[in-house]
Amino acid sequence: MTSLLIRHSRILLPEGEFLIGDILIKEGKIVQIAPEITESEVTTIIDATGLTLLPGVIDPQVHFREPGLDHKEDLFTASCACAKGGVTSFLEMPNTRPLTTTQETLDQKLQLASEKCLVNYGFFIGATTENLPNLSNSQ
Numbered sequence: 001m002t003s004l005l006i007r008h009s010r011i012l013l014p015e016g017e018f019l020i021g022d023i024l025i026k027e028g029k030i031v032q033i034a035p036e037i038t039e040s041e042v043t044t045i046i047d048a049t050g051l052t053l054l055p056g057v058i059d060p061q062v063h064f065r066e067p068g069l070d071h072k073e074d075l076f077t078a079s080c081a082c083a084k085g086g087v088t089s090f091l092e093m094p095n096t097r098p099l100t101t102t103q104e105t106l107d108q109k110l111q112l113a114s115e116k117c118l119v120n121y122g123f124f125i126g127a128t129t130e131n132l133p134n135l136s137n138s139q
Helices: 075-084 103-116 132-136
Strands: 003-012 018-026 029-034 044-047 057-062 087-092 120-123
Touching: 057 075, 075 087, 075 103, 103 120
Parallel strands: 003 044, 057 087, 087 120
Antiparallel strands: 003 018, 018 029
């Protein structure tokens, strides 16, 4: 079982208060937050003294460049930037080339994201006067 113990960090709690303490993560899930955790079988220990630990951020409006302008940025490089900055989830706008205005283009982006993204993702579909009847009839 993989486990991670982050020690001595300044932890932002859900109530908005801070705690100096430890966080134990097992199999990718936080299982304990306490002033001090004694765990004998930990795979990795990180000393976070002087650092602040925050929950991941959701960016609800990004403008990435894939497909169509992926020479500037693709879903992999964009999601790497997200992860580096603490963004754990994003929702991307439909203004790529081609525009994401059909179920087919949305499905293509979802497929690309499943292969390339390091963080959680979602995509908006663009509504236009031309495609609105198709979107309102979708199931």
